[in-house]
Amino acid sequence: MSINKMSYKGQIVIPKQLREKYGLKPECSVRITEIDGHIAIIPLLDDPIKDTRGILKKKYPEKTVTTDEMIKEYRKEEKMLESRREAKS
Structure with a gap:
């Protein structure tokens, strides 16, 4: 840290x-x-579309995944988390 x-x-x-x-x-x-009483400097993307291109490949490097498949997977994960929350209650 510098002053x-x-x-x-x-x-x-x-x-x-x-x-x-x-x-x-x-x-x-x-x-x-x-943010929460502190000054924050947030870099902005020069070209948001270009800079975010390919981010999904990092999670699925072994195969091409469609948007529908990704949505199904996220919904499955969300249902699992919900059932865990309900089990704790």
């Missing part, structure tokens, strides 16, 4: 290792917001 000073214009420097870790490059867009 930085804010300039008179309200500017701060994000440490290099954090910029690299989160893929922050010059001129990239970020959202600055407050």
Whole structure:
């Protein structure tokens, strides 16, 4: 963790290792917001569609899975979780 000073214009420097870790490059867009009483800097995707392409392949690398199959699997998991919650009650 580093300690930085804010300039008179309200500017701060994000440490290099954090910029690299989160893929922050010059001129990239970020959202600055407050979460639970803390200031949060959230990197925004340059092209959300392009940047999220292929994320489902990571979960299913061995085969191509249709959206219908994925929905069925998620519903099955949700029913299982619901039945566990009901069993605990």
